[in-house]
Amino acid sequence: MHIIVVGMSHHSAPVDLRERVSLSGDAHSHVLTQLGGSRTVLESVVLSTCNRTEVYALVNSTHAAHDFILTLLANTSGVPKQDLSEHMYLKQGEAAVAHAMRVACGLDSIVVGETQILGQMREAFQTAFEAGNTGAMFNRMFREVLHVGKRAQTETTVGQHPVSVSYAAVQLASKIVGGLEGKVALVIGAGQMGALAAKHLSAQGVKRVLLANRTLAKASAIASEIGAQALSLDGVEAALKDADIVVSATGRPGHTVKAAFVRQALVGRRGRPLVLLDIAVPRDIDPACAALPNVYLYDVDDLNGVIDANVQERARQAALVEDMVAAGVRAFSDWLTEQEVVPLIVALRQKGEAIQRDVMESLVRKLPHLSERDQKIIHKHTMSIVNQLLREPIQNVKELSIASGDLAYASMFAQLFGIDPVKTDDEAAESRAVRLMDVLSRVLGEVSHQGQPNLHPVLR
Amino acid sequence: MLFTAFVAMTTLLFLRLSRLPSVIDYSKSDLALLVSWLMLTVTLVVDARFRIGVVVFFANVVSFGLALFAGGLQADAREHWLPAVNLLIVHIALATLGEAAFAFAFAFALMHLVQERHLRQHRFDRWFLQLPSLATLDTWALFASAVGCALMLLAMATGSFWGDLVLHRWLLLWPKFIATAVCWAMYAIYLGLRIVRRAADRRLMFYQVACFVALLFNLFLVSGRTPAGVA
The missing domain is CATH 3.30.460.30 (Glutamyl-tRNA reductase, N-terminal domain)
Structure with missing residues (x-):
């Protein structure tokens, strides 16, 4: 099979x-x-x-x-x-x-x-x-x-580490303001990057998206698509007061968002943090903003840093999942082996009980004067001998079979105790082949699966 | 490993408490161990349900610190308690729970400071990924402090009432009461500042840490003995 x-x-x-x-x-x-x-x-x-x-x-x-x-x-x-x-x-x-x-x-x-x-x-x-x-x-x-x-x-957190720029930006902003629901986002620039950022923020459940652009008509066209509010670049300074997250992607030279604007916007915010994400090259936001209290400024390099961290964490988590998969395969293999050893154990116990029964009958015949109580005591003690004799061999054959992953030990065990489990011709041939391969690999000093116990033949 | 630590701490706490002549005849060491155990238990139970991850780590750091204090104070003389035991037990339970809540608030404040440092320095490593957002930590610290303040106020009220009942006078000038009231006032100032502002910044979180240091000072260094001669 x-x-x-x-x-x-x-x-x-x-x-x-x-x-x-x-x-x-x-x-x-x-x-x-x-x-x-x-x-x-x-x-x-x-x-x-x-x-x-x-x-x-x-x-x-x-x-x-x-x-x-x-x-x-x-x-x-x-x-x-x-x-x-x-x-x-x-x-x-x-x-x-x-x-x-x-x-x-x-x-x-x-x-x-x-x-x-x-x-x-x-x-x-x-x-x-x-x-x-x-x-x-x-x-x-x-x-x-x-x-x-x-x-x-x-x-594990294997599914919680997205590796795209837009997700990294959302992740970074979320680490400061919490979830994006109910927040106000200001996107500056209605080019390809800006439009994408506005759409992504809107999809993340931001309460209000403000889209500012040099050409108001272009901003209005995109804003109407995603339910945002369009404004011209002149309105940025005022919009900063309300915003929790600012994404700037104009690509024009000079700083569109000046430190003085941001400093002014902080008045009356009562400590509410402001996240500035500058994804433009050359940069749009004055780097001096980073020194302002409760302002967190990040550029494209920072987003790449977040992506790298996510890639590494995802690899680490994936390795943990791979370990779980290996353990799962091992558990299934052990179960398969156990299923094949169980009939042998049952047969051996039946044989032991049959011997004990024969001995008891012989004793009763030869010693007819034994009382019922004596017979019970002898029965109990002879059964105890059978159980004690079989306990360790049964335990050992289970462990050895699971460790080796095949029936070589179980077969030897059956021969030692003179048990002959019924097998089809195909199963017998397969078992002989597996045993031969096992013997060969041991002779050649081969250690399968880097020293790990062998898997059941169905899994090889 | 955490489970092993929990079992070890539970065993130690059980052994300590089983040797007490009565429920209220505890030492500062026992109290610290109980607060530490409460923190560990709450974080483990919550983590099993909601996967709070790195919060467990920080709560354990604080819990371990308290346990160390507990070890260092083992030689302390036990308090000699007076009648009206039931009221006293309520007072002790409220105070213990209040201190545990403040310990949680301290753990959240530490996490906030670590995450804030990562965000300021643009260090995007595993700590950054695993620590919750600043907003979340701020909310948790606020909630834990508010709970701690309410419990501490009730503990002070029951303690004072017990003093009036047993000692026939209000213990307003008792050093322990004064120190506790100062700690409570510090936390109340924190709550006031935080409510006036819409989010906590680094300075406010440092202040929250200072509040907990003051609480530890009160817990371990201010004598809890009742005024001499009245017993």
Whole structure:
């Protein structure tokens, strides 16, 4: 058995292809039904959002399942299979599970760390579960995937560090005045940069945007689009009194905002801070303003500094999420191994109990004078011997199997105790192959995964 | 790690309090430890729900400082208390909560000063990213100070009433009362200045820090003994 993901996203396909392959409503149900009816695919979950369409599947044969899923998506979307295969990726084993976790965490999204994808992943799993497309393995795997996604949201700030100039400006202003809601912003200059800044501030919930420009008609045209108030450059001095945030982007030589204007504007503000963001080159705002009380002046270099800090913090947070993903894969692998060891443990306990039962019967036959009380005491003590003998071997085989990630130790354990768990021919052959590879790697001194315990064969 | 610190402090507080002959027979060291524990508990509980992040760090710095004071004052003689225990317990509880509120206000003021320094010096590092905005810190400091002032006023009122009830005189000239009233007045001035202004600046935050230093001076260095001879 193998876990695979076949899919396309903004990393691998253009938007026109993504929108054709995207599955919604009936198409989604149709694909799930087809996957459910396939002999190759044992369990499946279909995730389809505006930026990705992915099929997660537990399959018998990777090659056959890959081909089946490609054909299914080609038939559903009407895109030729050849075109589709060029833009789709295939990941299997650990890479597939880790990919699902990265997607749930938002690490694979266009806006890194966005939280909507976790809800979409949960919905995709729920739909597949209700359609009967998932079994014990995917139920557990997606539980782990959603858990890691939730942890990334609550324990890190991976989605809170935007890296564009406009967001950096908003972030910087917000660090001083708090949220932008209810604030007054003055944008000086109605060129490309100024217009963009005015639109962005308006979108951030600023109560009033004042747009000042040398040509009042141009300012009025843009202001009417975004619900701002237009004024000429002569009105800047008066407008400064009301403003909490000033963004200047005129690009004209000389200082449009002089220190004397700002000093005058501070009278009567009663300590209310004023944020000056000078995004023009050459600079529009007199640098002397920075020395005034309760005035915070920043230029383009400062905004770049904020962006750099955000980039570094995002990388740090992404590394934390990657650690969570690795832990999630490890937990899933341990669970898979445990599922295979449990039947052996049950068989061993049954064997121990059977031996104890035989011994008791033999004793009762040879010592018929034993009272019921004596029999109970002997029964209790012989069971105690069985339990004490088995306790450590059972604990050790569980730990060794999880550490090695395969059934080599469990198989040896079964042979030592003369247990013969029933296996299909395929499983037996796979187990022998895994054991052979394991022995070879140990002989060659290979340390897999940088000394980390091996993962379960399904994840390799 | 924070949880370990919390468990250790809770254990220490429990051991200290369990050795007290009665609830009110505490030392300054016990009181400091209780305020410190209250701060740690509140920040941990709030952080578990709202992810206040770096606020926990600053609250812990203040809390740790108080715990150090607590350690240094262990040898202090315990107070000898008088009747009307219930009223006295109310007075102690109000004073303790008030001091915890002021300790929070101090932590927020420290954070404000650090963030303001980063913004002034254009230093955009992790501290800058993780610390809340100046406006937020200002609001929290104001709120905590207002709560502290209200609680302290009630504590002073109950303390005075207890004095009248038990000692049959108002303790207006008692050094502890005078020092506490001065601290309260300092905080009241802070609140007045802050309400008149629309936002706190660096000078006002330094003043807020000075208020807390005065409060510590009152808490640890001004004798809390009742006037001699009246017991």
